[in-house]
Amino acid sequence: MQGLETGQSERARLGVAPSFDESQTLERAAAGDLAAFNQLVLLYQNLAYSVAYRTLLDEAAAADVVQESFLKVYRAFSTFQGGSFKSWLTRIVANSCYDWLRARKRHPTANLDDLIENDEYAPYFEDGSGDPQAQVEQAELRDLLERALAALPADQRLAITLCDVHGYSYEEIAEIADIPIGTVKSRINRARSRVRAFLLRFPELLPATFRPY
Amino acid sequence: MPTSRFPEISDELLSAYIDHAVSEAERRLVEEAVQQDVRVAWRLGTLTETVQLLRSLPLLTAPRSFVLTPEQTSQPVRPAATTEDASSHQPLPRWKSWLEGWRRFWQGGSPLWRGALAGSMALWLLTLVVPAFGFPARSLHVASLPAGELAAPSDPAQRTLAAESEAMLAPQALDPAPDLGRAAAKSAPLVAELPPALLLDGEAQPFPGWLAGVQGGLAGAVLLSALGWWRSRRSA
Known part of the structure; x- marks a missing residue:
């Protein structure tokens, strides 16, 4: 909730209207207007962070990648050919994520933060209403899904995150990941099958649909 | 485990069916299989539910704002381009644009590279300067001698020595019976043309001190640059 409030107050501080015209922005x-660019940053930063975090599974790295990606976008704005800015931004974020993963593969390091259980960090918009029991169950299921996503290879994780979590089309994912549509379909299918197999190991948390026939 | 009556129904086809990315024929096939085979129905149901659960995952909240500052963009805020701005824009003088390019290059690189480059340049300068102060030229008096003295040494012992050395250096085929005076006279202009630093008491010195310094500096530069590159790769 704090993040939302910060975003709203920052938008107000920057003079961003609640319903601004994206094409004009x-x-x-x-044309080089940094204030206008920052309105786009505010609009898309949660999406960019969401994609980066779910690909990298590392809070600090995801934040660094997103910041770097916005800088790249700002500097390369003259090369933007038009079309979907959201897809272009996501492509740059995805490429930066891959760069980070490749660098980590070359120089693996142990992150001390990984050794500490961070119970306070909850990167979601918390919903204060509803049944506490249902909220606990939902939180458990969400945690299970995040673990299932974390168990996937990075390329499958990016594909399924873009498709199922963020609602991108196959064509957009093909453009973002720079792969053929057939590969997109194959990655999404393998990722979904793996997530399902992971979920089936915890039947007590799953809806009735998952019960054997 | 009984085999499915619809072996052609793969998970990939079911996945595409969920996303409405199948042909009409494939859609009919899947729906028929779901009606007739409980296993296919279960596979489709669980896959659909998995997708629903994934779609229910919320957008994450960024832990901080990623709004860019003028400092982050490492250049002043570019005002929105207007026709007036474009017409009043004056190009920078060439020397200023070169200077600016160099400044950006210098500031844009890795600190390790910068350190390595600065170190190697300092070493290079050091190797150029130190020989000039610490090692005075040893043979200036030789080169400053008149050519005639070199051509015709007055001392008979020196004349013999010069003749021997000349005989060793000159190809015998060219002058099988060398006349000492004529040979010395021939070589005198060549010797006189040599720079002073190349002469050491009448002997040819392979490399002058300053050239060795340059070579050492270049070698140091290459070495330090390689070290900087290696360290920057390690720290990347």
Whole structure:
């Protein structure tokens, strides 16, 4: 909730109208208007962070990648060919994530933060209403899903995150990940099958649909 | 385990069916299989539920704002381009644009590279300067001698020595019976043309001190650059 409030107050501070015209903002940003560009940052930073975090599974790395990606976007704005800014931004975030993963593969390091259980961090919009029991169950199921996603290879995780969590089409994912549509379908299918297999190990947390026939 | 009556129904097809990315024929096939085979129905049901659960995952909240500052963009805020701005824009003088390019290059690189480059340049300068102060030229008096003295040594012992050395250096085929005076006279202009630093008491010195310094500096530069590159790769 705090993040939402911060975003709203920052939007107000920057003079961003609640319903601003994206195409006009894009034009101003392309002309080098940093304030206009920052309106786009505020609009898409949660999406960018969400994609980066779910690909990298590392809070600090995801934040660094997102910051770096926005800088890259700002500096390369003149090369933006038009079309979907959201897809272009996501592509840059995805590429930066891959760069980070490749660098980590070359120089693996132990992150001390990984050794500490961080119970306080909950990167969600918390819903204060509803049944506490149902909320606990939902939180458990969400945690299970995040663990299932974390168990996937990075390329499958990115594909399924973009498709099922963020609602991108196959064509958009193909463009973002720079792969053929057939590969997108195959990655999404393998990822879904793996997530299902992971979930089936915890039948007590799953809806009735998962019960054997 | 009984085999499915619809072996052609793969998970990939079911996944595409969920996303409405199948042809009409494939859609009919899947729906028929679901009606007739409980295992296919279970596979489709669980896969659909998995997708629903994934779609229910919320968008994460960024832990901080990623709004860019002018400092982060490492250049002043570019005002929105207008026709007036474009018309009043004056190009920088060439020397200023070169300077600016160099400044950006210098500031944009890795600190390790910068350190390595600065170190190697310092070493190079050091190797150029130290020989000039610490090792005075040893043979200036030789080169400053008149050519005639070199051509015709007055002392008979020196004349013999010069003749021997000349005989060793000159190809015999060219002058099988060398006349000492003529040979010395021939070589005198060549010797006189040599730079002073190349002469050491009448002997040819392979490399002058300053050239060795340059070579050492270059070697140091290469070595330090390689070290900087290696360290930057390690720290990347």
